Amino acid sequence: QKEVEQNSGPLSVPEGAIASLNCTYSDRVSQSFFWYRQYSGKSPELIMSIYSNGDKEDGRFTAQLNKASQYVSLLIRDSQPSDSATYLCAVGGNYGGSQGNLIFGKGTKLSVKP
């Protein structure tokens, strides 16, 4: 059974702080990793995708991937109240029958306090 684990939170950070969201996955051969943001009542919105070990930065967001530890994280710098949402970690296979089958974590609810 392939699993993706996230701390459900809520994670509360003050405005301007760094928010750190973590995710672990069980399938060692997973190839693609995604972070989605979902506001209440809305659909998931892609924040970052990462495929290789290391860091990937996009504006205030940095995704970090460590395949040896089966760990992926998302850092949000200078957190804003508008970042308050649920963050979904999703892990995908890249071969055979697993192609297209994204496994989602349960999501971490982030609250940024003004």
Place this chain on the structure above:
Amino acid sequence: DTEVTQTPKHLVMGMTNKKSLKCEQHMGHRAMYWYKQKAKKPPELMFVYSYEKLSINESVPSRFSPECPNSSLLNLHLHALQPEDSALYLCASSLSLSETQYFGPGTRLLVL
């Protein structure tokens, strides 16, 4: 343009009704997906189409019937649904399988 559109936005139906959900993308994506999402839960994959052929069917009850008429369109036909089928139904698309999936706004379905 990374837009996936879905209609209708909201749908209320009785257990004996037949209705359809529609999803459309014009990004040249060749993989399209249906997900079901209940409140405070992550999306659950229902169906995957790749090059207009059904690739994955995650043991979904037959009262849900997907259709991919062409590379831009994906339908989900609903018949004899149960109240527990009430959820947010999400469509997504990607350039190909294993590529980044982009979600539409969803259809919020209520079955009475």
